[in-house]
Amino acid sequence: MRGKIKPALPERSEDPRVTVSLTVNGEPVARTVSVRMLLSDFLRHELGLTGTHVGCEHGVCGCCTVHIDGKAARSCLTLAVQASGSEVRTIESVAAGDGALHPVQQAFKECHALQCGYCTSGMVMNVLSRFEEPGALDLSDDGIRDMLSGNLCRCTGYSNIVTAVRRAAELLGRTE
Amino acid sequence: MKPPLFDYKAPTTIAEAVAMLAADPDAAVLAGGQSLLPAMNFRVANPSALVDIQHVQGLNGISIDKGEIAVKAMVRHRELELDVAVQRANPLIAETLQHVAHVPIRNRGTVVGSLCHADPSAEMPLLFVLLGGTLAACGPAGTRTIAAEDFFTAFLTTARAHDEIVTEARLPVLPEGAGWAFDEVTRRHGDYALVGVGCVVALAADGTVETIRLAACGIADRPVRLKASEAALQGTQLAAADLDKAVALSASAVTTPDDMNTSAAFRRRALGALIRRLVAKAAARAKPKEQP
Numbered sequence: 001m002r003g004k005i006k007p008a009l010p011e012r013s014e015d016p017r018v019t020v021s022l023t024v025n026g027e028p029v030a031r032t033v034s035v036r037m038l039l040s041d042f043l044r045h046e047l048g049l050t051g052t053h054v055g056c057e058h059g060v061c062g063c064c065t066v067h068i069d070g071k072a073a074r075s076c077l078t079l080a081v082q083a084s085g086s087e088v089r090t091i092e093s094v095a096a097g098d099g100a101l102h103p104v105q106q107a108f109k110e111c112h113a114l115q116c117g118y119c120t121s122g123m124v125m126n127v128l129s130r131f132e133e134p135g136a137l138d139l140s141d142d143g144i145r146d147m148l149s150g151n152l153c154r155c156t157g158y159s160n161i162v163t164a165v166r167r168a169a170e171l172l173g174r175t176e
Numbered sequence: 177m178k179p180p181l182f183d184y185k186a187p188t189t190i191a192e193a194v195a196m197l198a199a200d201p202d203a204a205v206l207a208g209g210q211s212l213l214p215a216m217n218f219r220v221a222n223p224s225a226l227v228d229i230q231h232v233q234g235l236n237g238i239s240i241d242k243g244e245i246a247v248k249a250m251v252r253h254r255e256l257e258l259d260v261a262v263q264r265a266n267p268l269i270a271e272t273l274q275h276v277a278h279v280p281i282r283n284r285g286t287v288v289g290s291l292c293h294a295d296p297s298a299e300m301p302l303l304f305v306l307l308g309g310t311l312a313a314c315g316p317a318g319t320r321t322i323a324a325e326d327f328f329t330a331f332l333t334t335a336r337a338h339d340e341i342v343t344e345a346r347l348p349v350l351p352e353g354a355g356w357a358f359d360e361v362t363r364r365h366g367d368y369a370l371v372g373v374g375c376v377v378a379l380a381a382d383g384t385v386e387t388i389r390l391a392a393c394g395i396a397d398r399p400v401r402l403k404a405s406e407a408a409l410q411g412t413q414l415a416a417a418d419l420d421k422a423v424a425l426s427a428s429a430v431t432t433p434d435d436m437n438t439s440a441a442f443r444r445r446a447l448g449a450l451i452r453r454l455v456a457k458a459a460a461r462a463k464p465k466e467q468p
Contacts, residue, residue: 072279
C-alpha cells in the first residue's frame with residue numbers, strides 16, 4: 001500500500017491576495033489579504049479587534065455579529081473582500097471614549113445578562129442594530145425573543161438577556 | 177471551518193460576469209453568500225472561483241409595475257421585507273420573509289440567491305412557486321424568462337445554466353380582495369422548515385372559493401404546488417369535509433424520506449395541519465367579491 005495513500009492536498013495551490021480597504025469604527029484601514037479571509041478573521045487577526053468573537057463559523061451562533069453599513073451581519077459569513085468599501089462597526093466602538101457603557105451594555109451589566117461573555121459582543125451588536133433601525137420594535141417577550149433568536153448563549157438560559165433588552169429599551173426611552 | 181482556496185473576481189457589468197462564468201465551469205456566483213459561504217466553510221462547496229456580483233451595475237432595487245414586483249439580484253431579504261410599497265402590494269411576501277433565518281442573515285442574504293441555491297426547505301422558492309413568479313436569466317445568448325414552477329428541478333438544482341446569472345425575479349401583486357397566509361413547522365424559529373405552507377385564496381360574494389393556490393416546502397426535492405388539494409377546495413365553501421379531502425390528497429405530495437430531522441409520516445401530519453390552519457387563515461383575510 002505504500003505510496004498509494006495520497007495526502008488530501010487542495011487541488012489549487014495559489015492563494016490569491018487582494019487589497020481590502022474599508023472603514024472600521026470610523027477609521028479607514030487597508031490590508032492586503034488572502035481572498036478567502038473571512039471578515040471575522042480580518043478584524044481579529046489583521047486589526048487586533050478581538051472583541052468580535054468566533055463561535056461556529058457557519059452563521060448559527062451569532063457571536064461574530066458586527067455592523068456592515070449600519071446593519072447587523074455575520075462577519076464569519078462575509079469575506080473580508082466583500083466588505084471592501086463598506087463601513088464596519090465592531091463592539092470596540094460601542095462604549096464611549098471615556099469607557100462609559102452604552103445603554104445596551106449598561107443594561108446587560110445591570111441585569112446580569114452574561115456569564116462567560118463569549119456571546120455578549122454579538123448579542124449587543126445585534127440588539128444595538130435593532131434599536132438603531134428606523135421603525136417600531138416589538139418589545140413584548142415574544143418580540144424580544146425573536147430579536148435574539150439568531151444569537152446563541154449557552155450560559156444564561158436567556159431570561160436575563162430578555163430582561164436586559166427590556167431594560168435597554170427603558171434606558172433608551174423606547175416603548176416600541 | 178475556513179473556505180478552501182478559490183479565485184476571486186469582481187466584475188462590474190453583467191456581460192463581464194457572464195463571460196467569467198462561461199470561461200470557468202467550476203466558478204460560482206457570489207451574491208450575499210449566506211448559503212454559499214457556510215457551504216464553503218464546511219468544504220461542502222469547493223468552487224474554483226467566486227464571481228462576486230455586488231459591484232455589477234443594475235442589480236439593485238425593487239420596483240412595482242404592471243401588477244408585478246421586480247426584485248433585482250442584489251436585493252437583500254430584509255430590504256424586501258421592510259419595503260412599504262411591497263407590503264401593500266402583496267403582504268404575503270413580508271409574512272413569509274419573517275421566517276427566513278434571522279435578521280442579521282436577512283440583512284445580507286439575497287432573495288434571488290436563495291432562489292438559485294434552491295434548498296427544498298427554503299421559504300423563498302416556495303413563495304415564487306405559490307404565486308407563480310418568474311426569473312430573468314442572463315447568459316451569453318441573451319436573457320430568457322423562466323417560470324418559477326420550471327426553475328426548481330431537483331435538490332439544490334435549478335434550470336439556470338452554469339453561464340447564466342439570474343438578474344431579476346418577479347412576483348405578481350396579490351389579486352384584489354384575495355386572502356393570504358404562510359406558516360411553517362420548524363424545530364426552532366429561523367431554522368429551515370420541516371414543512372412550510374403558503375396559501376392564497378379569492379372568495380366569491382357567497383363565500384365560495386373562486387381561486388385557491390397552495391404550495392409547500394420541505395416535503396420533496398423542490399417546492400411543490402399542491403394542485404390536487406387546490407382542486408378539492410375549488411368551488412367549495414371550505415366545509416370540514418372539503419378540507420378533509422384536500423388534506424388526504426396532500427399526503428402523496430410528501431416524497432422526502434425519513435431523515436435526521438423527522439420522519440415522512442410526521443411531515444405528512446404537519447402538512448395536513450398547516451393546510452387546515454392556513455386555508456382558514458387566508459379565507460378569513462379574503463374580502464368576498466361584492467354582488468354586481
